[in-house]
Amino acid sequence: MEQVVNMGFISIIPSLLAIALAFATRNTVVSLGFACILGTFLAGQGIMGFPTLIKTSLGTTSFAWVMLLNTFIAILVAFFQKTGAIQGFSQYIQNKNLSRRAVQLLAWLLGMFVYFSDSFSPLFVGTTMRSISDKARVSREKLSYIADSGAAPVSVLVPITGWAAYLSGLAVGIGAIVTQEDAMKLFIKAVPFNFYALITVIFVGLISGGIIKDFGPMKKAEDRAIKEGKVLRDGADPLIGKELTEMEAYPGIQQRVFLNFILPVIMIMTIAIGTYIKLKSAKTMEAFLFVMIFMGISMFIQGIPFKEIMHTMTDGVKGAVPAIMILALAYSINSLSKQMGTANYIISISEGFLSPQLLPAIIFLIASVMAFATGTSWGTFAICMPIALPLAFSFTGGEATTLVVACFAAVAGGGVFGDHCSPLSDTTILASTGSAADHIDHVKTQLPYALICGGMALAAYLIIGFTSI
Template structure:
């Protein structure tokens, strides 16, 4: 099937099955696997199409990268546990006697601080704040929400991230944009119009402060944690192995919070940002590999036996396997949706509504639908940006106007929405992993909050569409 072909309504069935089953059964692996199998049959590829799909979608540089990244992050978190680094960090924070509100605000600020990687951010915030938030009786669902809402939304707002480079790269050749520098300038000008991302980040602070009261499933989860002391509901299945939640520090080790925790984190940040500035590409996976090797050497110097270090590394890999399995199946169904033309079908049935006044709003809604049904924000950018932005330029007479900037940000914000609401999204999976939360519980509690941000953003895009013309 060529890139522009579509199977029509049939193309949305696999993603719909995966999402509905995930909520119904609370078993994401089963739901994704069954959806892939049904999708293969619907596309006429036969029984052997399923293993072929797995080989095609997982035998890629993209999946290999996130697979290795996950492994190295798992090892690093295991090393943090084995050296007592996270326990030491928690003890320092406990000495400050932070209130329940302040613990949430610290997690919020930490998420915004690690802005350079939407993959590292939720894992870092969740794993480092989990013990502290548990003691403060904050539900794992709330921690996962904070970690998730300060990852992709922050990354898409910063002009020095891979997100910025990718989105601006898509803009080259559109309207008067001729090169990368002009594209980045336009992207930067569009940042104030990315209302979904801005509102999503601000809402975290407002909910943490209690300015806006909790509502929906999150209110129930927080009440359970606060009144019953249960940070997880009965029967919940945390998306993180016991290897990364119950690993005790090595007996006799003298934990140094700087060497065992802060220094490795600084290595990751320095390499990621440094390579982005010098190579225009943040080498995040290589940054984690370096941090793992350095911390492993430090552990050996501190007296941890080599065999224990290797055993801890293997435990770290094992601990992230639940997330990796879901990521693998998510990549598979994303590839299946691409092959069946899911995004093209959504665009076909909505393109007729495109008018200058409704362009930002309709663009935002289309991007939301595609990102939610496929679980990929970058894929959404690649599909919608080449359609919506040239249309905006045609309405704007080839000039970079408010309508054009709002349309660019509508695509970006709509794509991020899928990162928040779809159980197929990689960053949502990573947020559940970092917080050791039940994945579907995280999705169910976060959807109303993401929906609130989306409704506010949609209203603003509607107003801009009529004001800008």
């Protein structure tokens, strides 16, 4: 039997310190590194604790997957730019003379279009729309918010994604949920109760369309972009290498937007969705690898020398390094939080408040805090779901009532909410990367909007709790 670790309040110090330092210094790498070093000493691991933590955290399939995916996408972005495809697409959109509002709405719609991967979505939307939004004087903070909000909040609502398979899989064998089919039915029933995700998607559309006016730090960023033409604040540090932001198209190449941009995107989506339907697992990374090889061959046929293609690929890898550095440290501090029992501590301090009326709201809060502190929604799901569903079933006599459905949705929505707010989250980092935004600026401007959506979701769960019993 696995031993339950709970180091108490000490367990949340590394995560809180990393977040506080990141906001105070605006240097995420140094903040995460310092928090990891201090955390290993607090955990009693001594002077060799930090290098050991790095080795064990990064030598995992999970980190390898997100690192390779990020690298492959960066290489594809470099290919898109070297062939002039991004520039051609941007020029096509600019020729339509879209307003600032229309540009933001287009970014919002693109995020929902590539719903199958919360990792690809913010990178794709940010990269595709960056030059267009820059010319429309949309701040990078605003673009990264739209890109981030079209990632996990959309993926967690669609039944044909890895999120659906993962969440439903965690429910199998609990209470009345016996088979995977039962679990998927529960996921579908829970979609209308996934209030944070639903509210966020709608809220972003209203903000993008100008129906809800910008406020707080985002308004300040937007005023700067509109009045001064500065899409980044003075002194900002975009989370992407200059190799990607300053890359020019190969001299003399003909801009073939369909061949070098639209077709590769269609191929990626076809492979990812097709493999999910056939194999019940979306092979997203394999899709990017296949398309990367396809584009390399295509570029050579179009007249780009092999040496230039390899240089472009290398520049793509270099451009991904800033994000990978932060991802590596974020994964390390997440691993440290698990070792110190951060999640167990958060759950233990909330046990005295549980009642059927408050259960959905409390579960939502616990999942939110846990995901914010650890920077991982999927890790939060894995810990919370086996606790939340049995509790819900205990209050319903083993029947899958509205309370059970709401608790399932509360775990899903809370994990996304906390992950959405956290500077340690991989999707938050990837949104900053794709939009070439300062990471902490993205987090600070996004946070008030996420908190409002989270507050509305919490109120909805309180209503459900008191009316479903």
